[in-house]
Amino acid sequence: MILLTxxxxxxxxxxxxxxxxxxxxxxxxxxxxxxxxxxxxxxxATWLISDIDPDGDLMFGLADLGFGAPELGYVSLSELASVRLPLGLGIERDLFFEGRFPLSTYADAARRTGSIMEGIGLLHALPKGGAT
Known part of the structure; x- marks a missing residue:
């Protein structure tokens, strides 16, 4: 899969x-x-990415490797693209994701819940326009 169009x-x-x-x-x-x-x-593992350096590889966002400690930081696009998983799978892009909140709001919710996915669930359960 092409990670970035x-x-x-x-x-x-x-x-x-x-x-x-x-x-x-x-x-x-x-x-x-x-x-x-x-x-x-x-x-x-989940990453919410907000920007990429002009070098085209170093991306900034919220990273959650599944250990209960999501954090803001940098990740390499080429490293993610090189990951090989069982059954020939690799890291994928959520084709239906549309960010609704600033990255700091997702980070706060992820830290409160221990995961990006739980945080997204919490945020998207709020009335439209609401934040924590």
Missing amino acids: SELRARLLANNHALRAAQRENRREPDHVPVVKLFNPCGA
Whole structure:
């Protein structure tokens, strides 16, 4: 599976450019809505990605490896793409994911519940426009 389409890559790069511009201008850094959700179809690992460096590999987002401690940080696209799982599977992109909240809101919910997926369930159960 192609983890990032050209449209998703362009959105991630635009978020990175906005972040860099805010840093250069000493403005508050934007809290982007995640653009893409990646996951391990054979396990609990999940990533919500909000931007990608111009190098096209280093992505920033919320990572949950399934150990109850989701955290914000960087992950390599090439490393995720190289993962080989049972039955010839690899890391996949959730084709139906649409971020509804800023990344910090997903991070807070994931930390409260111990997982990104539980956090998403909590957030999406809220009335539209609500947050924790």
